[in-house]
Amino acid sequence: MNRNVPVNPSFYRYALTGIFLLLFFSAVHSQTSLRxxxxxxxxxxxxxxxxxxxxxxxxxxxxxxxxxxxxxxxxxxxxxxxxxxxxxxxxxxxxxxxxxxxxxxxxxxxxxxxxxxxxxxxxxxxxxxxxxxxxxxxxxxxxxxxxxxxxxxxxxxxxxxxxxxxxxxxxxxxxxxxxxxxxxxxxxxxxxxxxxxxxxxxxxPGNNRPVSPEAIAKLEAVKSPEDIEKADFGTQATFASAAAWSPNPTKPPFFADLPIENGQLQPTIAAKWAANAPLxxxxxxxxxxxxxxxxxxxxxxxxxxxxxxxxxxxxxxxxxxxxxxxxxxxxxxxxxxxxxxxxxxxxxxxxxxxxx
Missing domain, CATH: 3.40.50.1820 (Alpha/Beta hydrolase fold, catalytic domain)
Known part of the structure; x- marks a missing residue:
């Protein structure tokens, strides 16, 4: 003989909550495992x-x-x-x-x-x-x-x-x-x-070289490596480029030749920089x-x-x-x-x- 046994409504709530938590933690685990x-x-x-x-x-x-x-x-x-x-x-x-x-x-x-x-x-x-x-x-x-x-x-x-x-x-x-x-x-x-x-x-070629009077003045104000740490982005980039593309082991403290000296372009140094441009x-x-x-x-x-x-x-x-x-x-x-x-x-x- 079959009988219909009533089910407590809270059973459904607990069941659904359990399924939700299982899916949630599975998703979290999946995301964690994919890191x-x-x-x-x-x-x-x-x-x-x-x-x-x-x-x-x-x-x-x-x-x-x-x-x-x-x-x-x-x-x-x-x-x-x-x-x-x-x-x-x-x-x-x-x-x-x-x-x-x-x-x-x-x-x-x-x-x-x-x-x-x-x-x-x-x-x-x-x-x-x-x-x-x-x-x-x-x-x-x-x-x-x-x-x-x-x-x-x-x-x-x-x-x-x-x-x-x-x-x-x-x-x-x-x-x-x-x-x-x-x-x-x-x-x-x-x-x-x-x-x-x-x-x-x-x-x-030439797109890293300082050209404005203001940029040149900032460049020439640098007297020590410590000054570079306090310099603006453009000045730092110029010294980094010089160290990489126009090194000079006989010229401390920077051991590099800058493309500008006493406000004047140095053609030989500029040519070295140009030679390092991929184009x-x-x-x-x-x-x-x-x-x-x-x-x-x-x-x-x-x-x-x-x-x-x-x-x-x-x-x-x-x-x-x-x-x-x-x-x-x-x-x-x-x-x-x-x-x-x-x-x-x-x-x-x-x-x-x-x-x-």
């Missing part, structure tokens, strides 16, 4: 030893390991080497200290959606005594170009689960880091196969650029000098029939970089870096 992790290590740069600025050759390096990295010990990953901008450092970009961007948060958001292949991201601390290495080889700053392209890559391949091939390595950066990515990338297609430049500075050397590296898997660059339209320079880069690459992606978007030097990394840079590398 990557960050390690901050030190890597010794043999080529940075004895630099005349006195910077340590033992450099901090921040490393983003994707969500599956620690659980899948046999899996190997593509690597993107990401270079920060002038006055920045790796700690700022990786959330160790407060900054205008938190790169791991941006990357976690992308990988949690499960649409892109996971990758390792590596950022060395290139903030020097003069606030930036320009990722160049110099007796004054040390051999930063070689450190990034050779020593750092070798170290990461030896200590992490990477795919140790150029086809699985990308190079990217913002501002000074974009400059470094183009400078290094066009010289080393055997190491990096894909390049993404975010608002790259210093592409064209000045690009014709010599066309064969290398043709070996790349992919090349992309962008800038905000309110970042006027940089937007103008990447337009020239687009024209040069087009004249050589070199495939590339170029975009000028609505924005300035900083305000949409996180969005560009999320929506453009990471999908670019996910598409172009090989997974095996």
């Amino acid at each position: 990557g992790s960050v390690e901050r290590i030190k890597v010794h740069g043999k080529g940075l030893e004895g630099n005349l600025e006195g910077d340590s050759p033992d450099r901090d390096v921040s490393i983003y390991l994707p969500p599956s990295y620690k659980a899948e010990s046999k899996r190997r990953y593509p690597v993107v080497y990401f270079l920060h901008g002038f006055t920045d450092n790796d700690a700022q970009w990786y959330g160790v200290t407060k900054h205008w961007i938190n790169l791991p948060t941006v990357v976690d958001k992308v990988f949690s959606e499960g649409q892109l292949q996971e990758m390792i991201i590596v950022t060395p601390n290139a903030c020097t005594r003069y606030r930036g290495s320009m990722y160049s080889n110099s007796a004054t700053t040390g051999n930063w170009e070689d450190f990034v392209a050779k020593e750092l890559v070798s170290y990461i391949d030896q200590h992490y689960h990477t795919i140790p091939k150029s086809t699985s390595r990308g190079l990217a950066g913002h501002s000074m880091g974009g400059y470094g990515s183009m400078r290094i990338g066009q010289k080393h297609p055997e190491i990096f196969s894909s390049l993404y430049l975010l608002s790259p500075c210093c592409l064209t 000045a050397m690009i014709d010599q590296y066309v064969t290398n650029l043709k070996q790349l898997t992919a090349l992309a660059f962008d800038a905000g339209n309110r970042d006027q000098s940089i937007a103008a320079s990447i337009k020239v880069l687009d024209q040069v690459l087009t004249s050589y029939k070199l495939p590339h992606t170029y975009e000028e978007y609505e924005g300035d030097h900083l305000n949409r970089i996180a969005e560009r990394i999320e929506q453009k840079m990471l999908p670019f590398f996910s598409k172009n870096l090989l997974k095996r």
